[in-house]
Amino acid sequence: MQTALRTSLSETELASRASFAPHARIVREERPQQAIGLPLSIRGLRKSFGSNEVLRGIDLHIPAGQFVAIVGKSGCGKSTLLRLIAGLEKANAGSISFGQDVQAEDIRVMFQEPRLLPWARVLANVEVGLGRDRASADAHARAERALTEVGLADKRDQWPSVLSGGQKQRVALGRALVSRPRVLAFDEPLGALDALTRISMQRLLERVWRDQGFTAILVTHDVAEAVALADRVLVIEEGRIAHDVVVNAGRPRERGSAELASLEASILSHLLSAEDRT
Amino acid sequence: MSLIDSVSxxxxxxxxxxxxxxxxxxxxxxxxxxxxxxxxxxVPTRVLPAPSDVLLAGWKLLLSGELVRNIWVSFWRASIGFLIGGSIGFAFGLANGLSQLSAKLTDTTLQMVRNVPHLALIPLVILWFGIDESAKLFLVALGVFFPIYLNTLHGIRTVDPQLIEMGRIYGMTDGELFRRVIFPGALPSIFVGIRFALGIMWLTLIVAETIAASSGLGYMAMQAREFMLIDVVVLSILIYALLGKLADSASRVLERATLSWHPAFQKR
Structure with missing residues (x-):
């Protein structure tokens, strides 16, 4: 219901309404808060692979619609945490709850590799993201809308092999967005991209998150990226949350501002001191 | 735009x-x-007749209807043998690629059989089937089986596991996963198997027809040898070359049509 409302009101419609009815402006400003995002509660989460205990008791609450970044050195368990949240692995102990029953289509993951089907055209790849709604009559229209959102409407009939790395990743984002997920988990989605493409992808991620209001969980090794995108940065060390840092900077964020730079420096020093101890 | 058009x-x-x-x-x-x-x-014509003589011999055989009949018989044997051996090989490739149990059960046996040169079975096959059609079909099917089995298996095993995980995350059923991810991913390798198999198909058929047959191209060549008709012998060899080329071209066309997504087929 909410989804339908959201998509039926375009930006211009909202803007024109705002000039007639004052309360419409409030609706627009409150969008990220009254979002379709789901809250997330994690209690006592543990996971081991054989004798190797990767997660040693994670307790975490993420309010609906928050953008959370998870950083830590490689092997600290951040990707495992993300895979558990996305339901790709089973925990040994503890629980993850979204506050209500969720469907598979409500939670989507985006990986470092685009994982597109090379033998399917761009539009068909996006349609894969519809899950069980693939066969529905409006599948094409929804996929086209998602492609437009990531700025690739003109590539709909191309094979993935002719796209650049950044474009492939945008198709993967479109595929993740097409089912209007309520939680979107990113596993280093920009790790393989060059610096410029990264920045434009970061802006795109921020924009779609602000537009759609899903709860975003971003695993990254790039602290600058975490600080630029997230409301909150979690530092994971040895399978536990070692630091929980709130980023209060306004949006859209100004890259390279002193405020973000000092936050980045303090998180990096946490990470480096942990490195020295081991 | 106009510049690119005029160049390309x-x-x-x-x-x-x-x-x-x-x-x-x-x-x-x-x-x-x-x-x-x-x-x-x-070059003495007793050793190698001139191409014009070979062409003439071909024309005579064409008029008598003997050439068309023998080509047809060989073509029929090749296709039926290929279809039988190919489908069994494909089925085993699928089963062993998709199911660990099936692979454990049959793969070792198949690998052992594979290492027996199938043409070594000719004496046994003649004892079993005599020299009628089933002997030739059996040998062709056996020869074609292994390249298709091995390459189908290899193709399925090497499908990117990340794509399979992606398919599962996006809620594909087992059937959809096979149709949309596994089979298209295995197809390039299956085509490699088909082209290997086509080569083996001709080889097997010709050997079988030369040794034990009463019709077909191989038989035609052996008959000609009996009567010292060297032009007909050379003609048969040239027809093998043409048929082999034809089969290869057909598989290329098929490959191009089904693998148009593959970067290797997008050059032109």
């Missing part, structure tokens, strides 16, 4: 035609040299 149009227009000619230059040159060598007596 003549190229795409010209390339296929030139390509089509280039591949025939060497065979035609060989035939021309051969003709000259025969006519001048450099």
């Amino acid at each position: 149009l003549p190229r795409s227009f010209r390339l296929p035609r030139v390509d089509g000619l280039i591949q025939w230059i060497v065979p035609l040159a060989i035939i021309a040299i051969w003709q000259v060598a025969s006519v001048t007596g450099f």
Whole structure:
């Protein structure tokens, strides 16, 4: 219901309404808060692979619609945490709850590799993201809308092999967005991209998150990226949350501002001191 | 836009035609040299008849209907044997690629059988089937089985596991996963198997027809040898070359049509 409302009101419609009815402006400003995002509660989460205990008791609450970044050195368990949240692995102990029953289509993951089907055209790849709604009559229209959102409407009939790395990743984002997920988990989605493409992808991620209001969980090794995108940065060390840092900077964020730079420096020093101890 | 058009149009227009000619230059040159060598007596016609004599022999056999009948018989044996062996190989490849249990159960046995040269079975096959059709079909099917089995298995095993995980995350059922991820991913490898199998198909058939048959191209060549008709022997060999080329071209066309997504087939 909410989804339908959201998509039926375009930006211009909202803007024109705002000039007639004052309360419409409030609706627009409150969008990220009254979002379709789901809250997330994690209690006592543990996971081991054989004798190797990767997660040693994670307790975490993420309010609906928050953008959370998870950083830590490689092997600290951040990707495992993300895979558990996305339901790709089973925990040994503890629980993850979204506050209500969720469907598979409500939670989507985006990986470092685009994982597109090379033998399917761009539009068909996006349609894969519809899950069980693939066969529905409006599948094409929804996929086209998602492609437009990531700025690739003109590539709909191309094979993935002719796209650049950044474009492939945008198709993967479109595929993740097409089912209007309520939680979107990113596993280093920009790790393989060059610096410029990264920045434009970061802006795109921020924009779609602000537009759609899903709860975003971003695993990254790039602290600058975490600080630029997230409301909150979690530092994971040895399978536990070692630091929980709130980023209060306004949006859209100004890259390279002193405020973000000092936050980045303090998180990096946490990470480096942990490195020295081991 | 207009600049790109003016540059790329003549190229795409010209390339296929030139390509089509280039591949025939060497065979035609060989035939021309051969003709000259025969006519001048450099090569005695008892050893190798002139291409024109071979062509003449072919024309006579064509008029008598013998040529068409023998080609048809060989073609029929090759196709049926290929279909039988190919589908069994494909089925085993699928089963062993998709199911660990099936692979454990049959793969070792199949690998052992594979290491027996299938043509070594000819004496046994003649004892079993005599020299009728089933002997030839059996040998062709057996020869074709292994390349298709091995390459189908390899294709399925090497499908990117990340794509399979992606398919599962997006809620594909087992059937959809096979149809949309596993089978298209295995297809390039399956085609490699088909092209290997086509080569083995001709080889097997010719050997089988030469040793034990009462019709077909191999039989025609053996009969001609009995009567010292060297032009017919050479004709049979040339027809094998043409048929082999034809089968290979057919599989290429099929490959191009089904693998148009593959970067290797997007060049032109």
